[in-house]
Amino acid sequence: MPATLEKPAAINGSKPPTHLTVKIDGVDFAYGARQVLFDVTMDIAAREITAFIGPSGCGKSTLLRCINRINDLIENAAITKGRITLGGVDINHRDLDVIALRRKVGMVFQKYNPFPRSIFENVAYGLEVAGEKDKKRITEVVEESLRAATLWDEVKDRLHESALGLSGGQQQRLCIARTLSVKPEVVLMDEPCAALDPIATARIEELIVQLKKQYTIVIVTHNMEQAVRVSDRTAFFYLGKLMEFNDTMKLFTAPEKPETERYLSGRMG
């Protein structure tokens, strides 16, 4: 696979709004012999927030991790049927440049995981591995990303201190800044607030809603209120199947499937 070290687009000013959509078309997924996703089909619209909800173990993270192919790191795990396209391109195409895909589809993990390096180096990492040498540009991008993640004011005086000295909420925002630094089109978030307290959660939710203007966002959450607060559309998964996918308001107020109803009312999962 040719590793195109594509330079991030010009970054003066904010990034132009994305128009890339993700289409998931009849996807089956298996960890070795164990199938965990069954015939999932859904379209994720551009500049919207799509929430994945469902009981533990139903395959939300698995589907999310298919979209940037980070599941490639797990041996024997693969999509066995169907396809996922990003802006019309099959992301499992034989000649697809995975590196380029991951720069277009960023990911924020459940447990904040900054590298044991300085704050600055954490945010600059994405540019560093892309071969960016221009110090000035790196500094600009770092500042811009930290501002976008609403962290700049808190860390601007300690950019060169270890990232591990930040609070949990700050570390998670740092991870978001790190994800934004490579100018992705789609941002995947796997329970980004699971390890945070309510105040930090509120800040991140605020941030996510702001990011919607420019990015296509998918968020996995166990927090129903959060799904209602931030998302435009919600997908409900149950035992590896997509049970219901609808406008958030509709899904929460008038669920069509009995499983959804049971789950939302807290009698399941």
Added chain:
Amino acid sequence: MPNEPKASSDPGASDLIKPPRFMGLRIDRQQVIRAFFSVSAAVTIVTLFLIMWTLVTEGPFRLQKKLGFLPVPTLKGGFLDTYRWELGVYRKAGLEFCDHVKKPLTEHETIFSRLKRAVGAELNTVSKVSRDRRDAAILAKTHVEERAALQREALQEALDKTGPATPPEKIEELRKAVREATARKVAAEVLPPLFTDAEKQKLQEDLRGLQPDQEDFPPFIQELMAESAKQDGLAREKFAAFVTAVDEFEVAADPIIEVHDAMKELALATKELAVQQHMSEDAVAQLLAAAAIAKTPEEKAAFEKDAAQTDTTAIDFKGRIEPLLAKRADYEKLIPAYLATVKKVMADMPSKPLTGEARTLLAKARKDLPEHIKTVEASLHHMSGWKWDKPIPLMQSLSAFLFGGDWITNSSWQDFYGMVPLLTGSLVISLTALLIALPFSIAAAIYVNQFATLREQEIIKPLIEFIQAIPSVVLGFIGISVVGDLIKSTSDVAWLQWIPGFPVAERLNMFNAGCLLALMAIPTMFSLAEDAINNVPRAFSEASEALGATKIQTVFKVIVPAATSGILAAMLLGLGRIIGETMVVLLVAGNRIAIPDFSDGIGTVFQPAHTLTGIIAQELGEVSRGSPHWQALFMVGIVLFAISLFINWASRLVVRKFQLPKI
């Protein structure tokens, strides 16, 4: 006062109070189990202390009974004390004084051997061709004679027979057989291209005529010999100044050697007496001790009588040193003549030697000779400042051990226990091994953990760990039989001569030992490094790849830096394993007790050496218990022990210093 459950307590709670019971005793079972484990831990710790105690009481200290039974370690009789006594005799008997003369003599010897080689190289430029021709011809003659030996011997026998002498026709017959056999062999003999075709024919003619009763060399070979002798003479004439200067340099040391030998004799006699006296003193002490516990008064009297009869008169060191000191004047008288010869050699060395070999040798000599003159002059100075009765403080015997450059034992002259050669040997070998093992084990750990498929992991890991199961003696065989030859033959390859130290002189050397020790350390280092890499949280690599880093970038920018502490600890523990290893170094390191000559740079590793571990293994079995040599070996053991402790401590420190956050 414990509150006994009274009738007042609720029956539902009455089972809360229960006396501990174990095997019918009022003991808590948990306590017993705890005690068992704490005792086990205590036993290991006590064993550790016993080991240290043994090392200390056999080495620097010696046990003495206080109050008749209480063993108390004292310095008296320990290594420092006995070594001090030995060094004291070395001084008082004047051996030290002699060594001031010995030093320039040793230098003279090395310089002379270099000069001699240089002379040889120079002479060769003129005489080599004719000598080679002569030698080739003689060699061919020997060959032919050997191959025709059967017929020649038969003829010889017939000629020697006297009883009734062999009839002439019979002899003639045998001669014919010899001629035929010789002719066949001559035809088979390949002559080197040193001769022209005409000369080859002449030589073959000569050889064909060989008969066992012929005494002189055949004419052509005689011609060649004369030519060679003539060329030799010419060569000597051509380099006459240099040749004579070197010859004179050789004999110039003779009178000094004579003086030195005389001095040595005097000093050794005194030393002999001192040792005798020391032994008698010991014997008296033992007799008196025996007398103190003798059962009957007669026995006691007998012991005491023996003790009284043993001659322990103190030695008159002062009186005996006088004639030795007087020799200084003799030595001093010889110096001007000697130095004149040295200067003559310096002047007569060809300024533009014809051969490369002579050039390097002479360059060395040119550097050494002025130093040599200084040594000679300094020796006079040292001798006049030397005092036979200057006391030796205890600390000096310690520093003589720690910083002494000679480890000489069972010497007819003087034993020295200086550990520097052993320590440098151990360190150079260990560092070599570490440098070899480090890249291999870390690269293997990275590959296995990050790039290999599960199947590959299943095959590679046990294989690498299996290396540990190879007995070190077996590795020693391999070192001697395979690696040694490999190093030697590689070092003779012409286009590899740019590597420092090539060609190597010894098959068994520090590099060889380092290679095998590296092999032994790789499993330890690999496993620990692999663990360290495996412990790097998966979240780091996922985050890195999600940002568009390649696998290689992830490994080198995130995983390896995060595993630094574990990798460093792996390296240190590997080093600990290497330093403590004995068998391989004993078999393979070459066992030359000398400080390596570091002027070779990297090439130093191709010299043989001895090690701290090797010396103990080699010598401990052969020395008598409690002797200074025995104690010195225990001192070496203590040094080893300290090094290992230090390495362990350092690795703990490293691990703590670079600890990762838990994710």
